[in-house]
Amino acid sequence: MPRTRFSRRPTCRAVLTLIAAIVLLAAGTDPLGAASHPLRTQNVILVTVDGMRIQEMFGGMDGDVSKKEKYSGIDDLARARSRFWRPTPAERRLALMPFFWGKLVHQGIILGDKEKGSSVHPRNPLLFSAPGYAEILTGQYQPDVTTNDVKRYPHPTVLEYVHRELKLGKTQVATFGSWDGFKTLSSSQAGAFFTNGGYEKIPAAMATPRMAYLGELQDQIMALWESGRSDAVTFNLALEYLKKYRPRLLYIALGEPDDWAHARRYDRLLDYLHVLDDYLRTLWQTLEASEFYRGRTTLIITTDHGRGVRPDDWVEHDEGIAGSEDIWVAVIGPDTPDLGVLAPYPTVHQADIAATLARFFSLDYRKLNPEAGPPIPAAFGDPPPAPAE
Numbered sequence: 001m002p003r004t005r006f007s008r009r010p011t012c013r014a015v016l017t018l019i020a021a022i023v024l025l026a027a028g029t030d031p032l033g034a035a036s037h038p039l040r041t042q043n044v045i046l047v048t049v050d051g052m053r054i055q056e057m058f059g060g061m062d063g064d065v066s067k068k069e070k071y072s073g074i075d076d077l078a079r080a081r082s083r084f085w086r087p088t089p090a091e092r093r094l095a096l097m098p099f100f101w102g103k104l105v106h107q108g109i110i111l112g113d114k115e116k117g118s119s120v121h122p123r124n125p126l127l128f129s130a131p132g133y134a135e136i137l138t139g140q141y142q143p144d145v146t147t148n149d150v151k152r153y154p155h156p157t158v159l160e161y162v163h164r165e166l167k168l169g170k171t172q173v174a175t176f177g178s179w180d181g182f183k184t185l186s187s188s189q190a191g192a193f194f195t196n197g198g199y200e201k202i203p204a205a206m207a208t209p210r211m212a213y214l215g216e217l218q219d220q221i222m223a224l225w226e227s228g229r230s231d232a233v234t235f236n237l238a239l240e241y242l243k244k245y246r247p248r249l250l251y252i253a254l255g256e257p258d259d260w261a262h263a264r265r266y267d268r269l270l271d272y273l274h275v276l277d278d279y280l281r282t283l284w285q286t287l288e289a290s291e292f293y294r295g296r297t298t299l300i301i302t303t304d305h306g307r308g309v310r311p312d313d314w315v316e317h318d319e320g321i322a323g324s325e326d327i328w329v330a331v332i333g334p335d336t337p338d339l340g341v342l343a344p345y346p347t348v349h350q351a352d353i354a355a356t357l358a359r360f361f362s363l364d365y366r367k368l369n370p371e372a373g374p375p376i377p378a379a380f381g382d383p384p385p386a387p388a389e
């Protein structure tokens with residue numbers, strides 16, 4: 001914006017401002033494509049839940065998958081059923097995630113309930129982790145992200161963009177991930193803002209006693225696979241960081257649902273999702289108890305990919321496994337209408353999340369990346385786009 005252009009001509013600037021205001025009032029939007037009313041969001045927390053299917057999100061315990069032990073890997077079906085089986089999908093999801101479905105979702109929206117006519121899809125055809133996270137964080141399918149190798153890519157992310165545009169300090173944007181790769185996927189440049197991933201400890205100079213303790217514990221808790229630490233450590237470190245450093249933008253990247261699914265332990269996957277619900281409850285209650293965050297924080301919760309839908313292939317995902325393309329996104333906060341499940345709704349893409357996140361800070365992400373998907377209108381109470389001709 002050439003701010004100095006009219007600096008010595010106040011009259012001219014005032015007239016132009018007035019004309020601009022009239023034009024904007026008529027259009028109902030500002031040049032960012034943001035709603036005409038100012039947004040209340042000052043902080044955003046992005047949570048990703050690796051490989052969590054729409055089937056569990058919207059329907060809770062899956063009757064087909066859990067039918068045969070051979071396919072489900074359920075060790076004690078009576079226990080699993082008593083915890084999570086109920087007559088209807090709405091009751092099952094409430095049993096699985098009582099806080100999310102009983103309270104949180106009613107303070108915002110969730111998209112992706114395919115049976116009701118709302119789909120969320122990745123643009124990338126690969127349908128595994130790194131391509132999905134790259135798409136979430138950069139707003140587009142990045143064809144050079146073809147493996148889950150931990151490496152840094154040159155594509156700037158929305159986290160970097162918000163950090164730079166709002167001139168935030170190094171601790172005011174942060175990533176916490178259970179897998180090392182979240183650090184490199186979070187930013188095209190090392191050290192731009194605070195990151196902590198894999199079996200990494202918080203630097204001694206920054207660590208609270210609780211952070212130091214969690215750092216010790218992470219080596220003692222045997223995670224299912226060697227590639228990442230327990231989400232309990234990641235989540236609690238992120239929560240402690242939030243209380244201590246009050247980031248404006250926090251990314252919490254959780255990994256365990258994918259692990260339990262690959263291990264073909266449907267019972268433990270359900271147990272985990274119940275724990276996840278408790279993470280969300282704790283996070284939300286912490287925000288609500290904080291003067292800094294209460295009423296001015298938006299939560300965006302999503303997943304990198306879906307998985308197979310059949311009893312034999314629900315453990316897998318990737319290109320060619322039907323169901324891997326079905327994902328979901330929830331947006332909860334003061335600027336999002338309290339609608340819960342929003343369906344039917346035009347298809348939304350994983351690539352739309354970056355611009356949605358940026359818009360909560362009144363930033364236009366597509367200035368950085370013109371290829372990025374648009375903000376999700378419903379997240380701001382705007383009408384859906386007209387269907388393409």
Ligand SMILES: [Zn+2]
Nearest residue numbers: 051258262317
């Ligand atoms: Zn996986």
